[in-house]
Amino acid sequence: MGSMLGAKHRMNPPPLYHRQYDHQQQTFDVVIKRSRRKTLAIHVLRTGLVEIRAPLHCAWQQIDDFLDARLDWIVAAIQQLANSPVPEAPAYCDGEYHDYLGEPHELLLVRGKPSQVVVGAGQLLVRCAAPGDPLQVQQCLLKFWRQRALLVLDERLRDCRRRFDQVPAVAALIQRKAALSGESENAVGKLTVRRMTARWGSCSRGGDICLNAALVQKPPVAIDMVIIHELCHLHHFSHSKAFYALMEAAMPGWRDHESLLNQPSWRRQADSL
Numbered sequence: 001m002g003s004m005l006g007a008k009h010r011m012n013p014p015p016l017y018h019r020q021y022d023h024q025q026q027t028f029d030v031v032i033k034r035s036r037r038k039t040l041a042i043h044v045l046r047t048g049l050v051e052i053r054a055p056l057h058c059a060w061q062q063i064d065d066f067l068d069a070r071l072d073w074i075v076a077a078i079q080q081l082a083n084s085p086v087p088e089a090p091a092y093c094d095g096e097y098h099d100y101l102g103e104p105h106e107l108l109l110v111r112g113k114p115s116q117v118v119v120g121a122g123q124l125l126v127r128c129a130a131p132g133d134p135l136q137v138q139q140c141l142l143k144f145w146r147q148r149a150l151l152v153l154d155e156r157l158r159d160c161r162r163r164f165d166q167v168p169a170v171a172a173l174i175q176r177k178a179a180l181s182g183e184s185e186n187a188v189g190k191l192t193v194r195r196m197t198a199r200w201g202s203c204s205r206g207g208d209i210c211l212n213a214a215l216v217q218k219p220p221v222a223i224d225m226v227i228i229h230e231l232c233h234l235h236h237f238s239h240s241k242a243f244y245a246l247m248e249a250a251m252p253g254w255r256d257h258e259s260l261l262n263q264p265s266w267r268r269q270a271d272s273l
């Protein structure tokens with residue numbers, strides 16, 4: 001029995017493989033993670049660890065070759081990360097500024113129950129049991145952004161949809177689709193609002209739109225840009241030339257608003273605006 005298990009184990013390479021490299025006087029650990037992906041990828045983490053993500057049945061030789069060809073790049077990436085400052089994080093303390101719809105609001109923390117966040121007059125009043133605990137304040141705010149996002153993003157989606165369908169290029173597409181299918185409505189599925197780390201929005205083939213709750217902290221024009229981007233996907237599913245032509249027709253100059261999304265939604269002081 002034991003030998004059978006041993007034989008089986010030898011036939012299947014372990015899913016995780018770890019080894020140490022030494023290149024250009026830089027020592028680093030490499031971890032190989034296999035998953036149901038199709039291509040090889042390399043990630044240098046801030047800790048200096050190198051991760052190779054590989055398809056389940058990719059040959060070890062192929063992984064070695066992939067790694068060997070990129071050793072110089074890996075060392076450069078490790079050094080660049082080591083020299084770049086760690087991005088600052090909010091402290092969730094009194095007087096810090098957090099954006100709501102692109103406008104800075106000063107945090108005002110008070111002790112009390114039940115937890116509640118009230119926004120108004122350039123202030124965000126956060127009431128919770130332990131206002132000195134940044135994690136608790138953060139949790140309150142995350143819950144608040146989500147609640148607000150559900151209302152605000154739904155309203156903006158309706159508004160954008162109305163304007164979008166009136167854009168001549170869009171109206172023509174809708175008409176053509178209606179002539180083909182006999183349906184007069186270009187259905188938008190349901191809206192989901194979620195906290196996401198890597199994207200602002202997404203659109204499924206069925207027309208369901210998912211928006212990042214953190215959008216509620218961004219200026220309305222940036223929110224609309226994300227929504228109109230997803231509405232364009234109802235007509236062109238991939239980021240093709242036709243997709244960008246439609247995007248430009250629906251929101252001329254939209255690229256000017258793109259940078260608003262990448263700016264931090266908080267700051268320590270009002271005067272650093």
Ligand SMILES: [Zn+2]
Pocket residue numbers: 229233239
């Ligand atoms: Zn897209």
